[in-house]
Amino acid sequence: MRVAPPLLRPSFSHLRRLTDAGGLYEHAEGIVPRTAHGYCVDDVARALVVVCREADPELSGLQEQYLGFVVSAQSEDGTFRNRRSADLRWSGASSTEDWWGRALWGLGAAVRRPASSTAREAALAAFERGAVLRSRWSRAMAFAGLGAAEVLAVRPSDPLARALLADAARAVGRPAAAASWPWPELRLRYANAALPEVLVAAGSLLGDRSLLDDGLLLLGWLLEQETRDGHLSVVPVAGRGPADLGAGFDQQPIEVAALADACARALAVTGDDRWLGGIELAAAWFHGHNDGATPLVDTISGGGFDGLEVDGRNENQGAESTLAAISTLQHARALLLVGGL
Template sequence: MDSACNDLFKDDYIFRMTDDTGMFQHSKYALPDPNHGYTTDDNARALIMALMLYERYGKEKYLDLVYRYATFLLSAQTRNGKFRNFMRYDRNWLEKEGSEDCFGRCLWALGFALSHPCTPKGVKESLSYIMQKAMPHVSALHFLRSKAYSILGLASLESDDAKRIVSETAESLCSQYDGCKDGEWKWFEDTVTYCNHVLPWSLIEAYKVTGKDKFLQTAEESLDFLSKVTFREGYFKPVGCNGWFVKGKTPAEFDEQPVEACEGVFTYLATYEATGSRSYLQKAKQCYEWYRGFNSKKTSLIDSESGGCYDGLKENGLNRNIGAESLVSYVMAFLKISSIAGEETN
């Protein structure tokens, strides 16, 4: 593997950002900020990260994190099977029900953990209980990304019911895509916004489950369109969250978000595995290198002191806060790209 695997991984900041409740949402520079409490979004992704860490290094301290983040999801689920998202520092929830995106990310984490060989049996039994309560709500989802994250989770399961829901939900994504694509515009909406890679990625996973060529074709066509938008200068440059990319206009330059690079890594690797095309493998590596300074500002987003990841690239440089989403995104991307160390490089 290239230099991406030669990083000296530091986990200090993961434990600094995690207390006995879960992972804090935000920081003020390198200090966790209790004023913003916790989110289920972050703890769901942190559960995936913790399992990846435990699989990679086999240390009990990472298994402890698995229990902690999984417990947060159990606490977040409502009686009807949905999830609350925002929790105050005093452990009081701020809402009766969270967003559909939060719901989808929870299913992604649940499916990942249920299918992971390192998840303890007792934890799997608990997470299976949570998943069974949540699954009936998937068919009523409205938003694209919530559907896509749900597909990621359910595609990991072996049950016929999960496979049926994956197929039906992927069909709805394809219908949305067919209704929006137009000429050179090959996308699911008239705006390219946040967490974009999860849309084609979910269709790749649906293709693996169902074998339906339509899912693969739509995934590749939309991902190739997104690649033209985000690799304009020869390096990865995600669409900025300060304005997005509206059809017929110019993509926003900033702020660039770490979550986009992480999901780019996972998406391009999944597409490489499905197609064998090495161009996707190369793009996965470029997405990871974005963290290390191969980006529009030629600036590393990794805090060498703590091992954390800064919250993004702004027009005037780094956003020097180190929040949960950025931290977890970087660690997941590092672990995922490191897992292909046996592949040929450039």
């Protein structure tokens, strides 16, 4: 399913609407930020990744603001707190849960494409503090590993980044023996494509062909699992196991964005058009080629809707969904510019 080129351009209008001097508001009611819910590192780190991809100097201020937020969330031992209220107070324990991994991913992106030399130095210092740690959660490790891959793109011999990426691949694990369910978990859960993506990254950047092959195998299997009748039908919030058949709801934009990220990396590493097709399906999902025939990106506000439901969509446009739409359309735009879409 081809997507009209004018719809492939990501908009940062709603991201700016959700952002103020304190950070990026996590939730919105419609397009209005829910300030009472405050901010979180999970979303600000995601935002840091997407703005670092842009060459637009008008976004450099956002990059430095998001970077400052992530750095301020870090404790001296390298762990991170996640939640910050609108009055700028941090709450909750500092840990190596998902937000630690996402923070390292954002920091890695800022090392690779900094707004300034000062920003690169700050990002690298914070990355190095966090990169000596490890998490017991596979997705946190995958996110951190993707941050390490960003660092290795510009510092290929960096010992901390190389060790973290290798450990992230080990945390994900190898494909299971059953051809019908090679996934290294009993159920598909959330941000699933980040797992094969970090294997692809580790295989290509660390020179390990077996890891690369494992990542491509799992990503190909996942893409098949999440494609139905010519469009994406991604894992719902409750997850999906071998016995789960048919479309599931609610479907979250983060699943589609993770798949687009992984396919973009696989395409860059292999040049195989199969992965171009995955990015195309992801962009099309946001424009209504999905199980509900419902657009999940607002071309007026620039926001992303908060989920595909069995009878429509969640009309709120929070940070996670907006960033998922931006990220996916960034990949689609890149392919459009080189004639891939």
